Each structure stands twice: as C-alpha cells, then as structure tokens.
Amino acid sequence: MKPPRNSPQPGAALRRPAPSLSGNPVVVDAPAGHGPCPLVIQSRAEGLLLSAWSAGRRTELEALATERGAVLLRGFSVQGAEDFETCVENIAGGALEYRFRASPRTEVGRNVYTATDYPAEQSIFPHNEHSYSPLCPRYLIFYGETPAEQGGETPLGDAREITRRIDPSVKERFLRRGVLYVRNYGAGFGLPWPTVFQTDDRAEVERYCAGLGIEWEWRSGDRLRTRQTGPAMIRHPATAEQVWFNHATFFHVTTLPAPLRDALTAEFSAGDLPTQTYYGDGAPIEADVLEHLRAVYQGALTQFGWRRNDVLLVDNILAVHGRTSFRGFRRILVAMAQSFKPRDFAVIPEPSS
Template sequence: MTSRYDDVVGRVLSEAERGLPTDEQETPFVIEPLESATTDFLSDFLSRHSEQVLADIAKHGALLIRGFDIASSAEFERLFLSIRGMTGMDELLLSEAGRTLTDGTRFVFHTNALIKTGGAANFDDFHSENYFAPDVPHYIGFFCLTPSDLGGETGLVNLRKVYADLPDRLKQELERGACFAARYALEDMERRYGLPAHAIEAFCEEVGLPIVSEDGVDYVAIHKPSVIEHPVTQEKVLLLNFFNIPNLLESLVSRFMPDYQGKEWFRHRLIWRFPQLAALVHPDGVLRTFYRRARYRTAHRAGSNAQFAIKGQRWVGTLLTSDDIQLIAESIRRRFSSFRWKAGDLLILDNLQIAHAGMPGRGKRVMRVMLCNPVPLPYSAASPGLHRVVETGESLTTLGRRLIDLRDTHPAGTGEPIGAK
C-alpha cells in the first residue's frame, strides 16, 4: 500500500509480523520511522497529521505505531494526546476491579492491576471496551512495555464485518430494542463512591441511568444498543462483549485450536481440551494464578460487583440460537487479525469498530492502556437496539469523573472513594 505520508513510512503488516493467519490484511495500518524515530518528532507528526491519522483509524479500524523510541507510560500519554481531538478518560463509572491508573500519569491505566490479561493460559473474551459500564471510549490506545515470550498478541475483530455476516432475522432482533448489559447494587455504589443513596439516585436520574428494584434491593441497571451506526463511516457495527454467550467460548477455542500447534503450545491445548486439569498444568503457575484470583475477589467485595445476565431480562444471549452462536464463532475467526508485539509499540483502536482480546501465551507481558473520547449512549430498557453515534465536537466528561466531582463537593460525601477505581 502506498504511504499517505511524506515523513514516515505507512504500510500494512507483513505475514512475518502477524501472530496468526488472517484474511484481514489491512488491519492494523502501520506507521514507522522514515528518518527520525524520536518521540518529539512523532508528537509533532501526530499533531500535524491528526486529521489523516484519525481517517486511517476509521478506515482500517486500528493503527500501529512501531519503531519509535517510546519508553515510558508518560511518553505514551503525551503522544496519544498529541493527536488533535483526543480527550483522555480518567475516572470510569463502575469500571472493573483492577482498572487503576499508572503512577505519574493522568490517563494511563494498567490493563488490569489484579489479574493477567493476555499472554496467559486462557482465551480472553472478545469485547468492545466498557460494554458492561456506562463510560464507553471511542478510541483505545495500547502501549507495550514488555511483550510475551510466547504469543500474547492482542486479537482484533472487525465487528462491522461480523454484523454483516449475521442473518437478517438476527439483525432485526438486535436492532429492535436495547439489551441488558449489567446491573450494580446501589449499596455497593454507596460503599465504592462514598456518597449516600439519595445523592447517587439523583445523579443517576440526571444522567439517564435507570434505578430498578428487585426483592427489596435497588440496582443501577445498564442497557445498551447492540448495534451502532458509526459516526465516521455511517456503517452498522456490533457493540458487544461476547463474555457470557453460552457455548461461544468453546466454539471459538475449537476454531483457533489449529493455529496453536507445536510442543510449546502443548500445555495450553491440554487445558483447552480438559479445563479441569488447569490447576495441575497451568502455564501461568498455580500459586500466582490463585493469588491473582484472590486479589480480584477482594476488590469485587469492595464494590466492583456486577451481574451480567438476569432471568427475565432481554440480553444478547437470549436472542441467539445454537446455529447463531456457531455462525458468530466462525465469523469472529474469519474477521480476526493480530500481530506480534514489540517493546515500544503503540496501537490505537477504534472501539466503535473493533473488538479486542488478549490472546494466549506465556511469560511476562506488560501493557498499558488509555481510553479516549467518551461516547454518549442511551442506557434504558426502552432504548432502541440501533443507535446512531454522533461526533459531538467537544470534550465530554466521563460519568465517573462527574460522580467523583460530586462526591468531593457533596456535604455528605466522604471525600475519597472506597474500593478499586
């Protein structure tokens, strides 16, 4: 592909750079040095070419910046924000346990400070970022400090093409109405954010988050559109987390299994075929795995609990037949792409087009992540299943930041959060 830039090399990935075979040859688009590899040059380049950079992200779904001298989370943050129009997200309302900021930065998070993400024994779930929480980013940036010894790629799936693969019946059903995503007990939110229930209820009413009651317990319930119209391409795209769709993970593993051959993958394949053996042959180490899981459970008890599938609720899994699940698994593998991480790589994803997941692997893997440009969405059960995302042209504040600011000024606020961010 011919470069659209004069002062850097713009190209697609070679087969040797990819982790697994793919037909998605144009994702991600790559920018690498032509002459200067300094971060000062790159910052200036991204600022000067912001419009074209954003157009490339929209066209390809992902942009990989490779070969520049990026060595720290602070440099990653500066470079990402040098793209004009990027707004960093810090506090994320009802974010998962372990989503904590990196020291010395305003917007750079650990991918998860409590559990290993990517480069582990398991297949992570492909997902649109923050599907189970209200603050959804348009863009995600990943920065690689240390790649895995084996595997550990970030898998990318083109959700526009997955949507196109669905049968018309399912498309119509998904577009018909919003689906339940998650709910959080109001009591947990009081503990986590240090605010009384009446203040949280008033906040939720103001921002359009429904409060529901069941068996005497009040919850904040989040419903999401399953399909969005992309603000740049105007094409329809799935907006989903494939986490708890029945039998989908098993179907995906069977389709990816042929890509993991050789003795270095023997223990992984054994675990995928016989999950009950995980405690005996876990490639990540039994004690380390149990320790991470114990820390994760402790953080959840501090107020990060979420319920993802509730009886009687319309959620995506209830709309799918067994044939639909097999079709989605096949489509995900066909629309999948990845690449082998190198230290210093910076990847920018369009979260409104591309789902991602940490792929299996082995060895230490250290990544950092930034979320940018919060996308306003409807959250009620009465919302449509198809939502047209509109570029606001202004810097929006996350709901999480607004609630933190409320806590810091509210007469009954504690002045500090309780639990994980």
C-alpha cells in the first residue's frame, strides 16, 4: 500500500536529524541501531525538575520517540503524581481518561493511574496498549515512583522488528480478515462492566459503544458482551510505516499462564470467556499461528529496569511493553496521551489480480 499523498515516506522520521539538546544540562545516550532500547536523556544537574526542563520540548521529545520507539528521561526530579501530571502535559499534551478498560488500575491523579494492579507474581505479555480498542493512545508516559526490590522490569519490544519477523502468510491472512474481539463482563473473572466503561448507566454504555462501532448485548445476571473488529496492521501517523498493531495474541486465552488458562477454559465455553480473539470473520485463529506470534513478540524484547523517578515516553504504535513478576512493593504510574482511531490508519491489502 502506498502512503497517502503528501504524507511522509516510510522511515522518514528515522532519517531526520535528532533534535539538538546541546547547551542543556543533560547527556544523551543513543544506543546503536533502532532496537527496542530507549534513547536515554539523563540529567547531569542534581535536583533538576523534569516538569521545568520538559517545558517547551514536546516537539523534540515526540520526534525522538518516533525515531527510537521510546525515550527514557533519567536522573531528573519528579515530585510525586501531581508533578508528574505537569510532565505529561509538557511532554505529550495532557493525559487521557482510561475508558473501555482491560487492566485493573487505580487512579492516583487527574488521569494518572497505577500501571496495573495485577498480582506481583504474574508477568504480563508484551502488547501495544489498548490496541483492542477502536480508540487508542498514541503515547504512554510511565513514571517509576517506586521500583520493585527485585524484578518488575518492563520488557520493551520494537514493533518494526516484530512486523518484520511475522511470517508473510500470517500477515496476509490477518490483513484480509482483520481481528474480532469478544469480551464478556460480569461472570466473576475480569473487570465488571461499570469499571470498564466508568459508568453504571446502561444507556451511557450503549452510547459509548454505538459511537465507536462496538456491538453490545445485555445478558442475564447484569452481564454484558461486546464485540468489535479492528485492523491487524496500521500506518504510523507520522511516518506511514506499516506496523503490526492489535491484541489478537494478548487477548487470546491460550496466551495466559497455564493455571489461569486452564481455570477459564474449564469454567467457560469459548464464547463466554472474559476475552477471546478470532479472525475478523469469526473463524478461530490456528494454534500454530498463535505460537508463532508469541515467539515473535518474545524474541523481539529487551528488559528495561526501573530506577526511582525514571520517566519513560513510549510511542505506543512503535513499541510494545509488558511486565515481569517482582518481589516487594512496586508502584509505576502511567498516563496515556493523544487518542487516535486505528481504523483511520488501517493497512488495506491490495486487491487480488
């Protein structure tokens, strides 16, 4: 598929010179290549407030995130969740409300949340945040308020590399058919629908779903089922690169740890699972395809270990993230910024000749 007229050519952002940060009290470390390791901008001035330094640097930082996939701001001072809100405003234009939720999170500030409240012993498979949703955040901004005593790394993966590694026949199959997401709420597993939609008003849920093309079905016992399709790949809004971007692997029951997977499949039929994915036409995704995709994601990861006050800017299209298990108290905060609709950037396969 050719990029739209007047849009940047694929990889254009990679060829732009990085914004100059010379003369500022920071040092920039750019690892070789364009792997999943973030570009590191480290303060060399003790006590330098990130909320002060980042003012007026949004364009620079967004360009660097597009080039590298992620930018780590390290060694700055961040004085809690409220100060982090100011950093988010400076870095990416303000935080979005977390709606159509999938992960348990606690709101600790104005649209600032704990990264996840899943138990410490659980690891989280790498994914693009909210890529199951018709409305997604372009950027994630993480804040290492309290790193874990042991473990708790955030694996990062280069979505460009993931896209390159996926078997062409698998890509073609998903491009033609898309991804169907089925979610069930209110059966004792997963988040209840009032938490997912941040309202207990059924009419408000229906308005939200109708506005985004999500099908809904109210079921007995105050249960709800939603269904919607999404693209498998999208064009990056800035570079027009075609990137794998979906939750087909993450939301499939077979990707869960074996004890949880076995408990769910014993309790529920396929159609009643809390989350499940299919090809867009409703056909099951083959087991070997899912194994291939899981191996691709895992093979593209590097571990990112947190230090206190780290702030990590992630281009949510160009980098996937996860979490390792950990010991001790850990509190990593997250904000999401700049919503977009994946359907607006969907990669459409060329018609067969």
